[in-house]
Amino acid sequence: MATDIGINRSSLTKGDTSAPGDTRTAADDLDPGVLAGLDALDIPTAQSRPLAGRAWAAAWPKIGALVVFLLVWQLVVWSGWKPTYVLPGPVSALREFGSRLGTGHFWDALVRTIVRALKGYALAVVIGGVVGLAVARFTVLRTAIGSFITSLQTMPSVVWFPLAILLFKLSESAILFVVILGAAPSIANGVIYGVDYVPPLLVRVGRSMGARGFSLYRYVVAPAALPSVLAGLKQGWAFSWRSLMAGELLVIVPGHPSIGADLQNSRELLDAVGVMASMITIFFIGVVVDAAFNAADRQLRARRGLVAEGNSAVRAAQRGRSRNTAAPGSAEATAAGYPPAGPGAIGHDGGGANGGGEAGQS
Amino acid sequence: MTAVLPDTALRIDGVSRFFGTGAAQVQALDNVSLDVRSGEFLCLLGASGCGKSTLLGLIAGLDAPSTGTVDTAGRRTGMMFQDSALLPWLTAGGNVEVPLRLRGIRRAERRARVDELLSMVRLAGMADRRPHELSGGMRQRVSLARAFAQEADILCMDEPFGALDAMTRDLLHDELERIWRQTGVTVIFVTHDVREAVRLGDRIVLLSSRPGRVAEVFDVDIDRPRRIDSTQVAELATRVTTRLREEVGRHGH
């Protein structure tokens, strides 16, 4: 390795000295191939598995967990802990869920719930975003309401309902009010942390390129803050969804079917199968939204080179552990963890990290 | 204050810079005065912590002096930072494009400029790579292309090649020298590698430490192209190193 570089090096400098009277710069004599050769050594080789394989790798642990959950549920039912009219089994619950899919009422309720969620969440994003930006920007505001936002965030949203009902009666506005209050503080905090933790070096970079004020936010601060903002958005969604479910149980607007209202209805009618079917619906919506946020987050990290490296670091740590647990110097120790088993072990930022990274990902 | 001569790109006049207040106050720079000719390649040399980065920040307008003036007579400054400092959410091409977007250049023209700049640093075809997919040397070259995209009249470079292996660094010296000749830009190049300073500079300004003052100015009368391992470079480097040792030694006890 060292001798290779030595040879290249001398051929390079020879190129410079062979034309002493020449007015050309050293770079004109430079063989671009040398630089290209160095570059070729440096570029990580991209490796990616086929889409189907990745989808399966992401899906099977989830399917497995679901099967185990349904099995445990069924076992509890079979154990006779509660009569089936109180705790129905998964089969009847799923059958009820399936039959509901064919009714117009179910879709009315689903659409109303989703519209409420989106409306409340969208308003929370706007309000939380504006407040977050303002607090991050102005010190006075930060001193005034910075910690107030965090205490608001930790307040269980149900406690707002008595006030909301007094203010707005049993109406859509009461639900909206609480959904916004539930989600906005998390979103605001995501924005505040995001802006606070923008690396000062990147701000200097932006300023050195002539970015000021709005353009600095547009080109540097906003993209740098995005991961934290996304985390805030995700948490904000969780809070708004919880607030909405609490709201739909408590604030039943006559003539406005919703998933929460159905759930409450089933409980009042002692319809345990109906309760389960509603909860399956709520669970599914949660799973879908979570998957969407995770996909966005993963894409963000992949674009910034955070996925493969993170995984390779985790795997390196695991390798270290397996090496420590085997008897030092034994044949097993060598076979199990040392020398490194895959290409991922070689490069700290090399191609192996990309290649193996996805295998450990789910 | 005297007027800036037409061929003077930059005049630093009696500049001091303090950080902090009261007992914890640090003086980074003390009464630094310096004229830089237009098109000159000036190297700033000094021990770690002597105020080189602070001085560059003042020149690039990222910071203001406590006393004294930095006059660039309306010339545009650009900056290349230590460890590339690329924006990690953009591709190599995207990074080079930012200064062009900030100057309001139209899309079609931007595309052409980005391609041109990337081939100038011999990274044609790498525009769609993300920073983490590039090696340190390649990132540094993207950073170099981005610095040139600012079309600054005065380009400040803060230990740009400090973290590179010797061979890549030599190649980048050649690249930088070639681009500097092509564009006629004024370069202020910070380093603590004496040979690098002699290899590249028209003049070398040696700063003393704590607080930073101009200790000595060396003219480099060695014909270009230079080689970092030539005897002339080695000779001057030895002289500069001796002087640098004296400066550092004054703080040794």
Ligand SMILES: Nc1ncnc2c1ncn2[C@@H]1O[C@H](COP(=O)(O)OP(=O)(O)OP(=O)(O)O)[C@@H](O)[C@H]1O
């Ligand atoms: N923002 C700051 N706050 C307080 N002190 C600072 C600040 N910036 C720089 N200093 C101090 O000023 C002095 C000069 O710092 P500077 O970064 O300019 O050194 P340098 O010559 O660039 O060093 P190096 O070669 O290690 O990069 C140091 O003593 C440093 O501690």
Ligand SMILES: [Mg+2]
């Ligand atoms: Mg520095």
